[in-house]
Amino acid sequence: MTADHLIPVAALLDLEDKARHAARALVPLVAATFRAQFPTGAYLVLARSSDGELSFDSVRDADGGSVYEFPEAWWAVRLPHPLPDDLDSLWGAEKGRDLLVIRELLERIDHYGVLRFLPDQAMRPGEDTLEKTPVGIPLEPAQGATC
Numbered sequence: 001m002t003a004d005h006l007i008p009v010a011a012l013l014d015l016e017d018k019a020r021h022a023a024r025a026l027v028p029l030v031a032a033t034f035r036a037q038f039p040t041g042a043y044l045v046l047a048r049s050s051d052g053e054l055s056f057d058s059v060r061d062a063d064g065g066s067v068y069e070f071p072e073a074w075w076a077v078r079l080p081h082p083l084p085d086d087l088d089s090l091w092g093a094e095k096g097r098d099l100l101v102i103r104e105l106l107e108r109i110d111h112y113g114v115l116r117f118l119p120d121q122a123m124r125p126g127e128d129t130l131e132k133t134p135v136g137i138p139l140e141p142a143q144g145a146t147c
Contacts, residue, residue, distance in 0.1 A: 023108065029096075030106065036081065042062040047134055058070060075103075083097060
């Protein structure tokens with residue numbers, strides 16, 4: 001047997017690294033989408049179920065105050081305002097106002113381990129002791145950072 005038709009393990013590692021970079025680069029698109037909807041929000045907060053599935057919890061200000069609370073049946077809600085054309089075009093046919101589409105993208109991003117916990121100052125009492133600490137996506141772009 002010859003190795004002529006085989007590829008090295010490094011090829012997969014390179015692709016995974018590129019996918020992780022792409023996932024990290026898409027977080028600001030999600031952040032900009034929610035910033036356009038909730039301009040006073042500082043964090044999009046996602047809850048993680050015991051099986052690891054993400055769901056929308058709330059949009060909060062920097063101190064953890066409520067800007068918007070998603071209903072329990074969040075999948076039945078569309079984001080309230082049309083997105084600016086330039087932002088909407090980045091979503092393509094996926095339509096960035098559809099929470100199911102956004103959640104699917106977030107699940108794919110989460111697969112690469114780039115989502116972070118909600119900072120302590122934005123947590124509510126008891127959230128820091130939950131089995132699954134809430135995920136927080138900053139809605140304000142970090143200075144000099146992509147995510």
